[in-house]
Amino acid sequence: MTVHIGAPQTALAVTSPWANSSIILPPLGNLDAYISAVNRLPMLSLAEEQEYARKLKNNNDLEAAGKLVLSHLRLVVSVSRKYLGYGLPHGDLIQEGNIGLMKAVKRFDPDQGVRLVSYALHWIKAEIHEYILKNWRMVKVATTKAQRKLFFNLRSMKQGFKDGADAATHRNTLTEGQIDVMARELNVKREEVIEMEQRMSGGDVLLDPSPSDDGEDAFGPIAYLSDATHEPTALLESRQRDVLASDGITAALQELDPRARRIVEERWLKVNDDGSGGMTLHDLAAEYGVSAERIRQIEAAAMKKMKKVLATYA
Structure with a gap:
């Protein structure tokens, strides 16, 4: 039993062992025909979906x-359109999304209380994200993890200004007001926004998701490729975060001794009325009569122990 969902650019077919052999879709090389055929495929009712799952x-x-x-398959076509701005062939994006859909179907549990469309979104986007990261290259305008995060956030926000009538926007530069808005929304200094905007205006640069020269972890646009604010998966992820932030954190803190617990609470969980955090390493070192390095070691050991507890809630 095979279903030919097509291969990008070429007429070769990718075969799934999960489909009726009587259904053969056009290859992705003929994109319009493929999309038209996919949109004619029948959708399943909730009862049918539960039965098949x-x-x-x-x-x-x-x-x-x-x-x-x-x-x-029509869901994959819809999701893939959100990533056309990265200069990669639409057929390639659909192909990768189809792989993610198959992975989602394999892992889908009908007793979780969610529709397959919500569950599959995560897997479809994950495969597309990975493909983009492997193939998308821009000039290296950001050399550190923090700068790369600013770069992708800034790039996304600039898109939101394009529909405005301001002449500066059409010159692909930012007005003073827009700089203030971005600095406030991204919680960075104005100078950082201006510097990154100047780098971005200088032309395309190679952005390699491999680790940087200073040893920082690789960072790519995977977390900033599209806005997931209103997607069903965002609600599920939010629910999971709520569990981790309440029951999970509480249980993890109970595994620590009083000193380690206070260090973690001061360093990571305490927020003062003025928005500032808790005590610094040096503050805690002075209170306990040890070095700041010793406080850091205790903190690292405590976080490692907490991660093991939190893993049971993931």
Whole structure:
């Protein structure tokens, strides 16, 4: 049993073992025909989705899996359109999204209380993100992790100004007011926004997601490729974060001795009325009569222990 979902650029087909062999979609080389065919595929009702998902989960029914995949191919087409601004072929993006959809169907649990469309969004976007990171290259305008984070946030916010009528915006530069808005929204200094804007205005630069020369972790646009504010997955992720922030943190703190617990609370959890945080390493070192390095070691050990507890809530 195969379903040909097409290969980008070429007429070769990618085969899934999960679909009815009688359904053959046009190759992604003929993108318009493929999208038209996908949009004609029938969608599943909640009852049908639950039925097929349980058949797959309980009996490894590949025919049922195929029906789930086919009915959600149009979702992949819709999601992939959000990433066309990175200069990669639409067919390639769809192909990678289809792989993510198959992974989602394989892992979907109908007893979780969510529709497959919500669950599959995460896997579809994850595959597309990984593909973009492997293939998208811009000039290295940001050399540190913090600068790269600012770069992608700034790039996203500039898109929001493009529809305005301000002449400076159409010159691809920022007005003083826009700089103030960005600095406030991104919680950075005006000077940092101006410097990054100057770098971005200088032309395209190579952005390699490999680790930087100073040993920092690789950083790419994966977390900033699209706005997930109103997506169903954002609600599920928010719910999980709420559990971690309440029950998870409480349980993790209970595993620490009083000194380690206070250090973690002061360093990570305390927020004063003026918005500032708790005590610094040197403040805590002075209170306990040890070196700041010793406080840092205690903090690191405590965080490692907390991560093990929090893993049970993930």
